[in-house]
Amino acid sequence: MYDAVVFDNDGVLTERTDRDVLRRAVRATFESFDVAPAEDLLDDFVAGVSPSRVEETCARLGLDADAFWRERDAQFAEHQCRATDRGQKPAYDDVAALDELDVPLGVVSNNQNATIDHVFEVHDLHRHFGTWYGREPTMESVRRKKPEPYYLERALADLDAETALYVGDKATDVQAAHAAGVDSMLVRREHNRTVAPEQMPTFDVDSLHAIPPLLEK
Ligand SMILES: [Mg+2]
Structure with missing residues (x-):
């Protein structure tokens, strides 16, 4: 939990x-x-x-x-x-799993705030999240991007969370979670089948549908 x-x-x-x-x-x-x-x-x-x-x-x-x-x-x-x-950045089908999660949810992305905001508008994703961070368009934000835990720590504070799961697709996501002191989940998609993070993720899965059962424990 x-x-x-x-x-x-x-x-x-x-x-x-x-x-x-x-x-x-x-x-x-x-x-x-x-x-x-x-x-x-x-x-x-x-x-x-x-x-x-x-x-x-x-x-x-x-x-x-x-x-x-x-x-x-x-x-x-x-x-x-x-x-x-143009439809070139679709949401994955398994984002449907977000509807089954009844703990506070957040987003931490290295992409720009403006991009994340627009992508969430188009795919009706804002409604799921209590907090979300992209980057501001500054060099300072580049120094703070993942694997740095800066934005993840801010999101956890916003959500008042002491325990959390950070779900990503890269080794730097696992590193950021580790640095923030929370569990990590690596989601395998076509593009990252063979990624082998140096730090092992807490969970290594191939669908967001793996998350709801974890919260029931
Ligand atoms: Mg990613």
């Missing part, structure tokens, strides 16, 4: 955004600073980019890192919201 269940979004509640959409968002970001980015630079900034990588790249190109990142997140939100509107 847990006081709360907190979810990652991408790859857990809704499908991940197409890599091509994210690459277009990175390209648009560089182009708005009059930089024609090399292909490998596009890949570097698609996801999982570290704050030091952003700072290094901006220093090399003579760009202000804060302004660059604000534009990067704005482009990401715009491109992902449009992809969602």
